[in-house]
Amino acid sequence: MDRIGFGGGCHWCTEGVFQALRGVDHVDQGFIRSEAPSDVWAEAVIVSFDPAIISLSTLAEVHLRTHSANGIYSPGGRYRSAIYVFAADQHDDVARVIARFVEETGETARTAVLPFVDFKPSDARYQNYYRTDPDRPFCRRYIDPKLDYIRRHFAEIALPEGPAREL
Template sequence: MEKIGFGGGCHWCTEGVFQAIRGVQQVDQGFIRSDAPADTWAEAVVIHFDAAQIDLATLLEIHLRTHSAAKPFVPGGKYRTAAYTFNDAQASMLEGAISSLALAFDKPLSTTVLPFREFKPSDARYQNYYATDPQRPFCKRYIDPKLAYIRKNFAKVTRSV
């Protein structure tokens, strides 16, 4: 089992998106810190995945396409578009993949590759936010469109509904 962290907008949305992907075994929702200037807590998830079922490049592309990956970094902000790596090989691979994928976006990507340093889970009441009540207005407005997008554009790796 491999791990990767992703931050980008609300962690409720990010959690819901990756829980819908085949090969993702677990999604830990909470806050991640890295090294300065990204050492403040930011909303993010840690994804535990089986690389034989889903590759890291596909997970990255799903991440980039389901949040505002061109949003500029704001030091101290709780939203950071980032990939948090657990080893140097992941960092190298992701930096190259972001450069390649950037050509397919209208705006320059601001997603950064950062070393994972620390994680703290969000409150239990927010865990599995979409899975526990997909009828919430927030889920209908923000998460459902992301799920519809991945079901359409990443159908081969999306779990059955």
């Protein structure tokens, strides 16, 4: 399994998005730090994935299209839009995806590509937030539209709709 980190606003949403994809083995939800000046703990996930099933480029594309990749709201850096790389070759792959995204959309992507430094998990009560109760109002309002988007635009890698997968 390969690993990559994603930050893009609320980690409950980010976790739910990546848990909905084929080839993703595990999603750890919590807080990630990078190097200064991005060393403030930010909400994020670490995605463990099988590159034979889903590519890093596809994961990065899903990330850019399911959160505000061009937004600047991030009080104290806590919600920064970022992709945290574990290896140098990941940096180049992700940078190409971001450049394609910018060219396609004509928007400025503020998603940073940062080296992964450290991770701490969220409290256990927040882990698997969507899977444990997808009927929460927060899930219906914020996560369901992202999952609908994945099913429409990334159907070939979306897990079947229905009850949450077993934990």
